[in-house]
Amino acid sequence: MFCRIRSAVISGVDALSVAVEADASTGLPMFSIIGYVSSQVREAQERVRAAMRSCGISLPPQRLTVNLAPGDIRKDGTRFDLPIAAAVLGAIGAIDPVILSETMLIGELRLDGRVEQINGVLPSVLCAKKAGCRACIVPEGNQAEAEIVDGIRSIGIRDLSDLIRYARGEWDGATAADSVSAEKDAERIKGKQKEVQPDFADIQGQEQMKRCAVIAAAGFHNLLISGPPGAGKSMAAQRIPTILPELTRDEQLEITKLYSIAGLLPRDQPLLRFRPFRNPHHSVTPAALCGGGRIPQPGEVTLAHRGVLFLDELPEMKRETIELLRQPLEDRHVTISRIGGTFDYPAGFLLVAAMNPCPCGYFPDRSKCQCSPAEISLYRRKISHAMMDRIDLHCEVKAVPYHQLTAVERMKGEAGAADDSAHMRKQVTAAVRIQTARYQDLGIHFNSELQAAQIRQYCPVTDDAGRTLKLAFETLRLSARGYHHILRVGRTIADLDGSELIAEGHISEAIMCRNCD
Ligand SMILES: Nc1ncnc2c1ncn2[C@@H]1O[C@H](COP(=O)(O)OP(=O)(O)O)[C@@H](O)[C@H]1O
Ligand SMILES: [Mg+2]
Numbered sequence: 001m002f003c004r005i006r007s008a009v010i011s012g013v014d015a016l017s018v019a020v021e022a023d024a025s026t027g028l029p030m031f032s033i034i035g036y037v038s039s040q041v042r043e044a045q046e047r048v049r050a051a052m053r054s055c056g057i058s059l060p061p062q063r064l065t066v067n068l069a070p071g072d073i074r075k076d077g078t079r080f081d082l083p084i085a086a087a088v089l090g091a092i093g094a095i096d097p098v099i100l101s102e103t104m105l106i107g108e109l110r111l112d113g114r115v116e117q118i119n120g121v122l123p124s125v126l127c128a129k130k131a132g133c134r135a136c137i138v139p140e141g142n143q144a145e146a147e148i149v150d151g152i153r154s155i156g157i158r159d160l161s162d163l164i165r166y167a168r169g170e171w172d173g174a175t176a177a178d179s180v181s182a183e184k185d186a187e188r189i190k191g192k193q194k195e196v197q198p199d200f201a202d203i204q205g206q207e208q209m210k211r212c213a214v215i216a217a218a219g220f221h222n223l224l225i226s227g228p229p230g231a232g233k234s235m236a237a238q239r240i241p242t243i244l245p246e247l248t249r250d251e252q253l254e255i256t257k258l259y260s261i262a263g264l265l266p267r268d269q270p271l272l273r274f275r276p277f278r279n280p281h282h283s284v285t286p287a288a289l290c291g292g293g294r295i296p297q298p299g300e301v302t303l304a305h306r307g308v309l310f311l312d313e314l315p316e317m318k319r320e321t322i323e324l325l326r327q328p329l330e331d332r333h334v335t336i337s338r339i340g341g342t343f344d345y346p347a348g349f350l351l352v353a354a355m356n357p358c359p360c361g362y363f364p365d366r367s368k369c370q371c372s373p374a375e376i377s378l379y380r381r382k383i384s385h386a387m388m389d390r391i392d393l394h395c396e397v398k399a400v401p402y403h404q405l406t407a408v409e410r411m412k413g414e415a416g417a418a419d420d421s422a423h424m425r426k427q428v429t430a431a432v433r434i435q436t437a438r439y440q441d442l443g444i445h446f447n448s449e450l451q452a453a454q455i456r457q458y459c460p461v462t463d464d465a466g467r468t469l470k471l472a473f474e475t476l477r478l479s480a481r482g483y484h485h486i487l488r489v490g491r492t493i494a495d496l497d498g499s500e501l502i503a504e505g506h507i508s509e510a511i512m513c514r515n516c517d
Helices: 044-054 081-091 121-130 140-146 160-167 176-194 207-219 233-242 249-262 286-290 319-324 326-331 373-381 421-438 452-458 463-475 480-496 504-512
Strands: 002-011 014-025 030-034 063-069 103-105 135-139 153-157 223-226 308-311 333-338 341-346 350-355 393-396
Touching: 002 081, 002 121, 014 081, 014 121, 030 044, 044 081, 044 160, 063 081, 081 103, 081 160, 103 121, 121 135, 121 140, 121 249, 135 140, 140 153, 153 160, 207 223, 207 233, 207 350, 207 393, 207 421, 207 480, 223 233, 233 308, 233 350, 233 421, 249 341, 286 319, 319 326, 326 333, 421 480, 452 480, 463 480, 463 504, 480 504
Parallel strands: 002 103, 030 063, 103 135, 135 153, 223 350, 223 393, 308 350
Antiparallel strands: 002 014, 014 063, 333 341
């Protein structure tokens, strides 16, 4: 007999429909799995055989062929165990395959028949819905994730015998988990809100750094913070996601898909609602940073998509590793080529980097720092010009003075507390809205994406501002690059101010934000 079951394979950030076909015929007893599959998929036959035996079904002495179509997409991983088992059960007549039509199956099997959680469930269920399926059978541990998708039923199963009961019409697929899951979800969200979220109000003083954070978030400008250890650089970086505009539902789904594929979705939080913050160590490998591996996996730049990628101690990173960031910074996505195909991952992150001003960290405080000028310049030169070119904002911070650190703590949201995250986010959101409207036909979203030619059109300056710009250009001996940086940042500062023209005050502030020139 012949039986076809629907499943899905992960390719890049999406899932593609796969048909798992099984054929049982008379002939020499054997079991083969074909269709451009990896050895991991081929091993499924041993798991399927043992899992079936644990349910009291042994394979008849027949010739069994399983084919995974289409044959031109590489199939890897253990997610096909469950559909292979179902197809074989259908082919030998142990279940009624009609019940499983219009149903997608994914899941890994254990020898004792248990069904194990897998990665990439959300994109698979989205694919099932697109393919017109009515239901999706997934491991119980993945059910909450599958339920994110509306308009398709998700059935979580614990073991192969659940599947057999369902496919024989002995169980309707409703579990105790179904009815309580909505309640649980509401509870979970409430719990999350009660947890203390990081907030800019936690940072005492450092007004300049907070202002830079608002500008960076408003125009999606990459930001470099330099200053002595313990000044609050890491604290500020961590809090930038809290002032970026809230994610839309589509953006939440997009990010959740990436984390699902990477296997990093927290069990208690199937839908990611907050912007990501990634903080890889400076010894991070190229593959971990940009993605890769034998079975391609998203890297840090992709996991930071729509959020913040924080690189602490930037000069400690290998120069070659830093340079790898240039492509994703430019294109907002990364491309990985493998034998199995070419994969494209989104990488639209906001880069926030931190560095000490010198190897010991305390320059220009000469009571603590004894680094020589040569050492200091060598340290700073570790970051190439090409990289600096992609960082619009440069903020220098000093250690917090005692009187600010001990200032009476203001309550979050209290009148006068102008520098908590909620207030800062309001400013950012207003400026983002202006940019979205201005660039809707251009295919860009933020001022930081303006190209040289576009700058002339979209960054009109007042006469005063023009004079200041000219003066700065001559006295600071700016490059064309520096000039464009200042105009882009000036544009964002004017947008924060709600001004169509870039005025003198906006330009002066933009110049102050570029003190590396
Ligand atoms: N401006 C600040 N306000 C309040 N606490 C601060 C401030 N700066 C530093 N701290 C304290 O110092 C610790 C280290 O700060 P961190 O942000 O890691 O410094 P850096 O990254 O600049 O070395 C923080 O966890 C916090 O307790
Ligand atoms: Mg730090």
